[in-house]
Amino acid sequence: MNKKTIADLEVKGKKVFCRVDFNVPMSNGEVSDDTRIRAALPTIQKLVEKGAQVILASHLGRPKGEVAEDLRLDAVAKRLSDLLGQIVTKTDEVYGEEVNRALAEMADGDVLLIENVRFHPGEENNDPELAKEFANMADVYVNDAFGAAHRAHASTAGIAEHLPAAVGLLMEKELDVLGKALSDPERPFTAIIGGAKVKDKIGVIDHLLDKVDHLIIGGGLAYTFIKARGYEIGKSLLEEDKLDLAKQFMKKAEDNGVDMIMPVDVIVSDDFSNDANTKEVDIENIPADWEALDIGPKTREKYRSIIADSQLVIWNGPMGVFELETFANGTKAVAKAMAETEGYTVIGGGDSAAAVEKFGYADQMDHVSTGGGASLEFMEGKILPGVDALSDK
Numbered sequence: 001m002n003k004k005t006i007a008d009l010e011v012k013g014k015k016v017f018c019r020v021d022f023n024v025p026m027s028n029g030e031v032s033d034d035t036r037i038r039a040a041l042p043t044i045q046k047l048v049e050k051g052a053q054v055i056l057a058s059h060l061g062r063p064k065g066e067v068a069e070d071l072r073l074d075a076v077a078k079r080l081s082d083l084l085g086q087i088v089t090k091t092d093e094v095y096g097e098e099v100n101r102a103l104a105e106m107a108d109g110d111v112l113l114i115e116n117v118r119f120h121p122g123e124e125n126n127d128p129e130l131a132k133e134f135a136n137m138a139d140v141y142v143n144d145a146f147g148a149a150h151r152a153h154a155s156t157a158g159i160a161e162h163l164p165a166a167v168g169l170l171m172e173k174e175l176d177v178l179g180k181a182l183s184d185p186e187r188p189f190t191a192i193i194g195g196a197k198v199k200d201k202i203g204v205i206d207h208l209l210d211k212v213d214h215l216i217i218g219g220g221l222a223y224t225f226i227k228a229r230g231y232e233i234g235k236s237l238l239e240e241d242k243l244d245l246a247k248q249f250m251k252k253a254e255d256n257g258v259d260m261i262m263p264v265d266v267i268v269s270d271d272f273s274n275d276a277n278t279k280e281v282d283i284e285n286i287p288a289d290w291e292a293l294d295i296g297p298k299t300r301e302k303y304r305s306i307i308a309d310s311q312l313v314i315w316n317g318p319m320g321v322f323e324l325e326t327f328a329n330g331t332k333a334v335a336k337a338m339a340e341t342e343g344y345t346v347i348g349g350g351d352s353a354a355a356v357e358k359f360g361y362a363d364q365m366d367h368v369s370t371g372g373g374a375s376l377e378f379m380e381g382k383i384l385p386g387v388d389a390l391s392d393k
């Protein structure tokens with residue numbers, strides 16, 4: 001990587017504005033999953049250890065430039081303080097007099113968390129004035145918010161124009177793992193793409209078809225491909241306007257020598273619920289009034305064996321409606337196969353990360369990305385503005 005890292009910075013006695021992604025799930029005013037807070041600890045601890053005065057900034061949710069009481073960061077500050085084992089001062093403002101007072105009182109090694117930056121409309125507009133306000137708080141900028149690296153906002157990109165700017169340790173690890181996978185992969189290299197819509201995965205499928213040996217397709221988006229191959233799909237998810245694109249992808253796979261693998265059997269259901277009537281059918285036999293909501297047992301075994309033989313596996317998007325127990329077996333089987341393979345396994349955030357967590361396999365993956373949208377854009381080959389804005393080495 002050609003960007004400055006924390007190791008390149010002299011931070012002792014300096015104020016460091018560190019953008020983190022503390023956009024965590026909340027329930028009844030409490031943090032219900034602190035994965036992203038724990039993922040940012042190495043950077044925060046390193047800065048504290050080096051004697052920096054650490055100013056943390058994050059968004060939470062999408063308050064659209066207005067104060068939303070339920071999206072304040074107090075509970076996050078509390079959890080961070082427990083995890084760090086030190087006081088984390090939290091301000092109720094994003095910037096202004098209260099923040100200035102807190103900044104003036106900081107000593108080396110202190111940690112301050114400013115309020116949800118998206119309470120200010122300038123954040124998402126990448127307003128240069130807000131970026132300057134942020135920059136004025138500090139001597140140095142560190143971006144460790146991989147989950148928000150695909151956003152060109154004031155605290156993720158604009159601020160970097162004004163200060164020496166480096167990647168944090170989490171950001172560095174995410175970029176290293178995903179970057180190496182795409183530029184110099186161990187082979188056989190398998191990508192598994194699932195989820196609901198072809199529309200959301202066009203870029204990633206297109207880009208991966210230039211990189212992988214096997215491309216496994218599952219989830220709701222598989223049915224547009226199955227239909228494009230000439231099968232009837234009943235009431236399963238279909239994006240009619242993406243049928244031609246699906247055909248183009250199948251042609252590209254053939255031209256590139258990529259083994260593109262689709263379900264051979266599926267679980268069909270007469271209702272979108274846990275107690276629906278279900279049947280296992282081959283894809284030639286999907287009944288007209290039924291909807292396919294998961295991959296079937298033959299497909300699970302096929303996918304397992306490809307995953308077992310791969311040296312590198314990247315997974316984005318569930319194989320079925322895994323939120324409902326009845327249709328979770330396909331996603332569970334892929335998670336288990338990834339846990340068992342000798343190959344290097346990477347989970348591309350979002351629903352796949354939630355699924356491996358839910359089924360108890362997260363610890364057995366080599367890398368679970370903290371960014372859903374960000375890892376997807378990275379895997380599409382797009383430049384991430386939050387990284388691009390940082391200082392070159």
Ligand SMILES: Nc1ncnc2c1ncn2[C@@H]1O[C@H](COP(=O)(O)OP(=O)(O)O)[C@@H](O)[C@H]1O
Nearest residue numbers: 195196219220292293317319320321350351352
């Ligand atoms: N066969 C299917 N039919 C309908 N929805 C599906 C099917 N398979 C998966 N899904 C749904 O896709 C959603 C995830 O899609 P998406 O947001 O594209 O994935 P990700 O967040 O991993 O990128 C899940 O809520 C899941 O229930």
Ligand SMILES: O=C(OP(=O)(O)O)[C@H](O)COP(=O)(O)O
Nearest residue numbers: 021023147148370371372373374
């Ligand atoms: O949770 C996030 O996105 P993700 O669920 O795609 O990983 C990031 O914090 C980015 O949030 P945003 O999509 O509101 O900009």
